[in-house]
Amino acid sequence: MKKLFFAALLFSAVSSTNAQTKKTTVYSGNPIFKGWYADPEGIVFGNKYWVYPTFSAPYEKQVFFDAFSSPDLITWTKHPKILDTANVKWAKKAIWAPSIIKKKDQYFLFFGANDIQNDQESGGIGVAVANNPAGPFKDHIGKPLVDKFHNGAQPIDQFVFKDKDGKYYLIYGGWKHCNIARLNDQFTGFLPMADGSTFKEITPEDYVEGPFMFMRNNKYYFMWSEGGWTGPDYSVAYAIADSPMGPFKRVGKILQQDSKIAKGAGHHSVIGDEKSNDWYIVYHRRPLDQTDGNFRETCIDKMYFDKDGLIKPVVMTNEGVPRKLLRK
Template identity: 65%
Template sequence: MKKIFYVIFVTAFLNAAAQDKVSNGTKNNNPIVKGWYADPEAVIFDKMYWIYPTFSARYEKQVYLDAFSSKDLTNWVKHEKVLDTASVKWAKKALWAPSIIKHNDRYFLFFGANDIQSDYEIGGIGVASSAKPEGPFVDYLGKPLVDKFYNGAQPIDQFVFKDQHGQYYLIYGGWKHCNIAKLKPDFTGFIPFDDQTVFKEITPQHYVEGPFMFIRNNKYYFMWSEGGWTGPDYSVAYAIADSPMGPFKRIGKILEQNTKIAVGAGHHSVIKLPDSNKYFIVYHRRPITENHADSREICIEEMYFDENGYIKPVTITKEGVNEHIIK
């Protein structure tokens, strides 16, 4: 009798667990990792998915960056402290919004640090490098790459972008201003534009922070976050242009909250699967059960386009996406 009861109990437990994990035939994969994280940059290196987020905590506790890797887009391995302020002498707090790129068989991680409020403080955008995507990353320059407010843009939320001609750009900016600059091939500084300016402003309407860019069908899609990062109006909008320089005319929002699931959906990145035409948006949001500003989690949804190339509004879900192993 005890054996029969045990079997019934275990079967019921496993069925309940399965129900908790499956909804409408799809696994509940959002959030995709445990813990509070934000500002995720998703990339693909050698058929492996990687995500580099901000550790979501009080500024004084943001002294390191973790990374996550996955072979199938649903099961993630945590790589702790791929970058730490111990290896960046000028960085003391507020390590934010990493952006990573592989160049000449090395990995370059761009990051914001110290949340500077004026040109007279130490901090801004830095660069760290490593021979492996999981680090450890060490300070590449020994000083910030950008440490001043050019065109009114706070030096945070950096994104490194490679255009169709092989030119690398740094696109960045908080405080409702966005700049673009041409990086030197060794990432030690910048190449002036033809008019000898270094930082050009490309701020679209309603821009706040969190820039991201990708190319699709020879068009440049520029995306950014709007609203306040602690508020329910945090969201993602976009524009399309023929050049990374724009001009970028705002088309509209494509990602925002669903008060039945989460609020404050924003600060994202986009990946395209190399073996298909699928696109995914990786972003952070705040669960409706949480009120603290730093209680943010990383989620992923598939992103679709219409016949004219416009991005369709993204529906945020608890299900997320199914597994996909890159062939």
């Protein structure tokens, strides 16, 4: 009887502790900030998390970018209109999928504009620069960085990647084709590859758009979106290789809609820390009660790996992630 009594006391104490812990855990909630935003790129600068999304609206109204910052993934500060087409003379509409990187003391923001359909139209992928991650950003070269279709890739959905050897690459492409190109030191153009080419196609099976790359344990994880961005089949898949050039063989999907949570989950980014093994996927999705293609919201959930380094399927939540302060 004494053993049973003490076991009951111990269970009660543990339950009470767990209950107290649960009460004090604060979660981000999903979406993480108000408004219709899509194609979010999450990144860390200093002791803050930053998210740079597309303003989700009809193309003619997509003429600026807002950014959001947080010290803990819970409280987000909006930085309105960090880039406006008023500062980019060739961009008129449909500025999409910002991707940002810091080089020395400057911040370079890559973006797509005008949704060009052929080589005769004006637009493509541009780059803007600022001295602060909150901008204001101004056009860096006065013209698009990529203004033509190479290897069938529409010049949209750009991602800038810094390799472990210090080289910078632009990875981009819509219309089911993806290219990689090495940026020059000034981010004003490109350097030829070893074989003399400038734009190398690295398209994996079922690729549609929205490329993203990160490294973990010296492996290159290449991720992309599949399906149609307005439909329920929008999703994220990935591959792993030993080089940013691939070859990339599709492993499988890790993010897709959940009929109990949201539809059209895709066009994502990853914030990760190998030391702490904390990994987050930042993505957009459409609420179950919305049918308008532009009604997309930015969300964040944890991302996990198995013992073999494969990404486990992401569980979408309404709670989001717990508070996580950054340390310098």
